[in-house]
Amino acid sequence: MKRLILYRLAMALPLLILVSMLTFVLVSLSPGDAARTILGSNATPEQYAALREALGLNDPVLVRYWHWLVGAFEGDLGRSLINGQPVLTAVTQRLGPTVSLVSLTMVVTVVFGLILGIAGAVFGGRLGRIVDLLSLFGMAVPNFVLGVCLTAIFAVMFRLLPPGGYVAPDVSLLGWARSMILPVVCLSFFAVGILAQQVKASFSDALQSEYTFNLIANGFSRRSIIFKHALKNSALPILASVGVIFSAMLSGTVLVESLFYIPGLGSLAVMATAGSDLPIVQGVAVIFTLAVVIANFLLDLAYGALNPKLRTAEA
Amino acid sequence: MSDMVLTHKPARTKSTVRTGLGLPIRGVIALGYLGLLALGAVFADFIGVGDPLRQNLLGAKMPPGEHFWLGSDQLGRDIFARLIYGAREVMLGASEALLIAFGLGVTAGLAAGYVRGRLDSILSAIADMLQSVPAIAVLLAVLAVFEGNIHAAMILFGVLASAAMFRVVRAATMSISEERYVLAARLAGVGTWTILWRHLARRLRSVLMVQSAIVVALAIVNQVGLSFLGLGSKPPAPTWGSVLMDGAAVLFTDTWMIIPPVVMISITILAVMVVGDAFQDAATTRIGRGSPIRPSVRYMPGAGARFGTVAISNQQPLVEVSGLSIGIGGRGTPLWLIQDVSFSVRHGEIVGLVGESGAGKSVAARAILNMFPNGSVVEGTIRYAGREVVPPARGVPSPRIGYISQQPMAALDPAFTIGNQLCEAIALHDGARRGKEREKAMELLDLVQIREPSKVLELYPHQISGGMAQRVAIAIALSGNPQLLVADEPTTALDVTVQLEILNLLKALQQQKGLAILLVTHDWGVVARMCERVITFYAGEIVESAGVSDIFFDPRHPYTRALRAADPHGQRGVERLPVIAGQVPPPGKRPSGCNFQARCQFGIARCALKPIELETYGDDRHVRCIRLNELKVPR
Numbered sequence: 001m002k003r004l005i006l007y008r009l010a011m012a013l014p015l016l017i018l019v020s021m022l023t024f025v026l027v028s029l030s031p032g033d034a035a036r037t038i039l040g041s042n043a044t045p046e047q048y049a050a051l052r053e054a055l056g057l058n059d060p061v062l063v064r065y066w067h068w069l070v071g072a073f074e075g076d077l078g079r080s081l082i083n084g085q086p087v088l089t090a091v092t093q094r095l096g097p098t099v100s101l102v103s104l105t106m107v108v109t110v111v112f113g114l115i116l117g118i119a120g121a122v123f124g125g126r127l128g129r130i131v132d133l134l135s136l137f138g139m140a141v142p143n144f145v146l147g148v149c150l151t152a153i154f155a156v157m158f159r160l161l162p163p164g165g166y167v168a169p170d171v172s173l174l175g176w177a178r179s180m181i182l183p184v185v186c187l188s189f190f191a192v193g194i195l196a197q198q199v200k201a202s203f204s205d206a207l208q209s210e211y212t213f214n215l216i217a218n219g220f221s222r223r224s225i226i227f228k229h230a231l232k233n234s235a236l237p238i239l240a241s242v243g244v245i246f247s248a249m250l251s252g253t254v255l256v257e258s259l260f261y262i263p264g265l266g267s268l269a270v271m272a273t274a275g276s277d278l279p280i281v282q283g284v285a286v287i288f289t290l291a292v293v294i295a296n297f298l299l300d301l302a303y304g305a306l307n308p309k310l311r312t313a314e315a
Numbered sequence: 316m317s318d319m320v321l322t323h324k325p326a327r328t329k330s331t332v333r334t335g336l337g338l339p340i341r342g343v344i345a346l347g348y349l350g351l352l353a354l355g356a357v358f359a360d361f362i363g364v365g366d367p368l369r370q371n372l373l374g375a376k377m378p379p380g381e382h383f384w385l386g387s388d389q390l391g392r393d394i395f396a397r398l399i400y401g402a403r404e405v406m407l408g409a410s411e412a413l414l415i416a417f418g419l420g421v422t423a424g425l426a427a428g429y430v431r432g433r434l435d436s437i438l439s440a441i442a443d444m445l446q447s448v449p450a451i452a453v454l455l456a457v458l459a460v461f462e463g464n465i466h467a468a469m470i471l472f473g474v475l476a477s478a479a480m481f482r483v484v485r486a487a488t489m490s491i492s493e494e495r496y497v498l499a500a501r502l503a504g505v506g507t508w509t510i511l512w513r514h515l516a517r518r519l520r521s522v523l524m525v526q527s528a529i530v531v532a533l534a535i536v537n538q539v540g541l542s543f544l545g546l547g548s549k550p551p552a553p554t555w556g557s558v559l560m561d562g563a564a565v566l567f568t569d570t571w572m573i574i575p576p577v578v579m580i581s582i583t584i585l586a587v588m589v590v591g592d593a594f595q596d597a598a599t600t601r602i603g604r605g606s607p608i609r610p611s612v613r614y615m616p617g618a619g620a621r622f623g624t625v626a627i628s629n630q631q632p633l634v635e636v637s638g639l640s641i642g643i644g645g646r647g648t649p650l651w652l653i654q655d656v657s658f659s660v661r662h663g664e665i666v667g668l669v670g671e672s673g674a675g676k677s678v679a680a681r682a683i684l685n686m687f688p689n690g691s692v693v694e695g696t697i698r699y700a701g702r703e704v705v706p707p708a709r710g711v712p713s714p715r716i717g718y719i720s721q722q723p724m725a726a727l728d729p730a731f732t733i734g735n736q737l738c739e740a741i742a743l744h745d746g747a748r749r750g751k752e753r754e755k756a757m758e759l760l761d762l763v764q765i766r767e768p769s770k771v772l773e774l775y776p777h778q779i780s781g782g783m784a785q786r787v788a789i790a791i792a793l794s795g796n797p798q799l800l801v802a803d804e805p806t807t808a809l810d811v812t813v814q815l816e817i818l819n820l821l822k823a824l825q826q827q828k829g830l831a832i833l834l835v836t837h838d839w840g841v842v843a844r845m846c847e848r849v850i851t852f853y854a855g856e857i858v859e860s861a862g863v864s865d866i867f868f869d870p871r872h873p874y875t876r877a878l879r880a881a882d883p884h885g886q887r888g889v890e891r892l893p894v895i896a897g898q899v900p901p902p903g904k905r906p907s908g909c910n911f912q913a914r915c916q917f918g919i920a921r922c923a924l925k926p927i928e929l930e931t932y933g934d935d936r937h938v939r940c941i942r943l944n945e946l947k948v949p950r
């Protein structure tokens with residue numbers, strides 16, 4: 001257990017360095033640079049050279065990265081090239097909607113993924129096939145394609161839901177809920193399919209095991225076998241896939257937030273990319289990676305709590 | 316495990332139409348679609364698809380019709396042409412991603428799986444790392460630097476996706492390089508790579524196809540998504556994402572315009588997934604209705620009976636199985652696992668069910684617990700303690716019968732402590748004694764002769780030995796004070812000394828508590844030590860039932876005789892059923908007439924004519940052989 005946690009920590013550091021260094025390396029490979037982005041193409045060569053010097057662009061990549069890294073530890077992730085806003089401010093301003101979206105989607109995914117997956121494993125047959133089909137279509141209809149279709153149906157044809165926009169929950173709880181319905185459905189569609197299939201697979205394994213046979217034979221109730229014994233035994237693979245899904249979901253916010261005009265981190269990253277505003281893009285990448293690292297860490301703790309072999313090995 | 320194999324066979328295998336490629340038909344259709352799309356995209360210039368860039372403001376936003384197959388967009392451009400030309404970029408991008416992912420993943424996976432050690436830990440750590448990168452954030456960074464260069468993004472995506480490819484190749488390589496032929500080649504020091512490669516290629520084919528399909532599908536999703544956001548190739552280049560974006564821009568006025576790109580994108584990804592899935596399907600079969608915990612079982616009156624049932628005992632027995640036949644299969648003729656089985660167990664008696672693997676003895680024993688393979692057809696009745704349990708009465712809780720299995724370690728739930736499982740079992744039957752479960756649990760552990768029961772209660776199954784696990788399993792089985800214990804090869808998986816301890820324990824329980832035990836075994840030593848009566852199974856039928864001394868000293872059925880003759884010292888110790896030449900005919904391959912005819916040294920033409928009846932012989936003995944009375948050869 002301790003080893004697992006140490007491993008995760010040892011993994012997190014290089015991962016964060018890798019992701020944060022990426023933009024620096026990419027920039028050094030590319031013809032354009034930040035000075036050009038800021039000044040546009042009409043500036044004189046003198047202005048350009050002066051700005052390069054001021055931005056430290058003449059230093060080698062690693063030196064520049066080092067400066068950034070030192071700053072990052074003090075909470076300074078650089079400034080936007082477009083409006084000079086500190087990256088950290090820009091990111092924290094946009095955190096709320098993304099947290100709303102991701103946490104709601106996560107809840108929906110886990111609830112429906114578990115229900116469908118367990119039902120598929122317990123009842124088998126047609127219901128099991130539906131779970132397989134759902135995960136197939138979750139893949140085939142990407143969130144933005146689904147989003148466009150659902151907007152056409154629910155916002156354009158029936159005018160039931162807003163086509164986009166975000167209402168903060170402290171402004172109007174109902175407005176917030178209405179603004180979240182379509183984005184959450186789009187973002188969870190794929191995830192529910194994947195999770196349900198994983199749940200179904202691990203539940204089927206658990207239900208086919210020798211101990212389940214023994215429990216049934218000795219008269220244990222079906223409810224206890226499904227919701228106590230099989231659930232705990234299939235918890236580990238399910239947790240693992242929740243981790244993967246969380247990471248995919250963060251990626252999904254980029255598209256869904258842009259599509260539904262939600263002012264979150266994902267849409268911020270898209271605007272920044274379109275404007276070549278590298279510090280912002282990098283800031284979002286780092287925040288996303290950090291979120292994945294933390295999520296994996298929490299999942300590992302849950303792993304340890306659920307797996308008697310890991311837990312007792314420590315003692 | 317013998318009969319277990321049968322119980323987990325799929326009830327009904329869905330017959331899929333296979334084609335020359337060994338693929339189901341839908342896989343071929345999907346491949347065909349992708350091939351057509353590829354050809355269309357490559358030769359678009361020559362087959363009159365139309366110009367994806369030509370604008371015609373007079374013909375803007377025209378719905379599908381004779382001018383434009385799939386309509387025209389706000390600038391009057393042909394949507395069909397834009398989609399077909401857009402497929403070029405989609406395919407190119409997906410190929411780039413796949414090539415990189417495949418190259419990196421397969422190479423690294425082979426290396427890690429074969430070399431192992433330090434290299435494996437390093438590569439696995441890197442894969443772990445790549446898998447936790449939120450892909451799109453990194454792709455955005457690439458596009459922010461290399462504006463509109465979707466190919467750079469796809470190549471990076473390939474790098475990230477190689478991690479999953481790495482995992483499947485590594486796992487397959489590891490499992491294969493442990494197999495005997497590869498180890499042998501390794502020892503001989505020749506051609507390891509050739510052998511490894513040959514076997515790997517076969518094994519990996521399906522996993523790699525599935526994984527590749529996933530990489531391609533995700534590459535398409537990401538690529539189209541990025542161009543949908545306007546971050547891909549710059550306009551007016553035709554891309555699927557931009558066509559969808561154009562449609563979304565006029566969603567309120569010309570809603571139809573999203574349909575062509577939506578269908579094109581989804582169908583293409585679906586086709587890719589179906590191709591991958593088809594390769595996977597080629598390797599696995601589907602299980603029909605039902606599930607392990609809700610098996611579909613049909614109780615049929617009279618379907619399997621070939622004869623009237625034979626009343627075996629004149630006393631009131633504890634268990635009475637009559638005319639039991641169990642088959643698996645759907646609508647057609649079921650595959651009979653056991654046929655026309657009748658026997659009884661008296662109070663406090665130990666009865667042995669003996670037979671080779673696949674003889675059906677476990678299937679028969681489990682039937683008493685009302686446990687049947689998924690998709691079973693069940694005929695006949697079982698009475699327990701004067702009540703009918705098969706077919707089960709609706710709404711009445713099934714009576715308590717204890718069950719212990721062959722694999723004590725696997726039989727306990729690994730995720731809960733011994734105490735937890737045992738207390739749950741006790742609470743099930745002793746609702747009134749809530750709060751006192753622990754006390755009763757200690758008593759039960761004491762009964763099965765476990766020392767320091769309070770300590771054992773806190774342990775997990777992986778912390779105890781096999782013998783101890785079997786004692787715990789017996790304690791769980793006894794928690795409801797059953798009158799009958801069904802023991803399915805309870806000692807097969809244990810060490811010899813532990814076997815004797817468990818057998819002694821069972822015997823003691825029988826004597827102390829008057830417990831009846833139905834003992835499934837293929838071990839004559841166990842029979843001699845434990846049983847009062849023995850029922851011999853052969854190919855799904857009872858061939859002989861008799862008291863233990865008759866079976867040992869005066870076997871009547873040619874099968875039992877052959878077994879005894881092949882093992883004259885059967886009582887000496889713990890020994891497996893001896894081997895006689897030939898094989899048991901499996902269900903579905905059983906001959907007409909006597910099932911044993913192919914191996915029987917007394918067989919004559921008459922034996923093959925019609926099914927043989929179980930005949931009563933002497934006092935409380937039954938033999939299934941038409942030559943029973945002719946073969947009174949003294950031993």
Ligand code: SF4
Pocket residue numbers: 872873874909910911912913915916917918919922927939940941942943
């Ligand atoms: S019926 Fe015929 S073949 Fe079958 S056991 Fe008897 S003698 Fe042998």
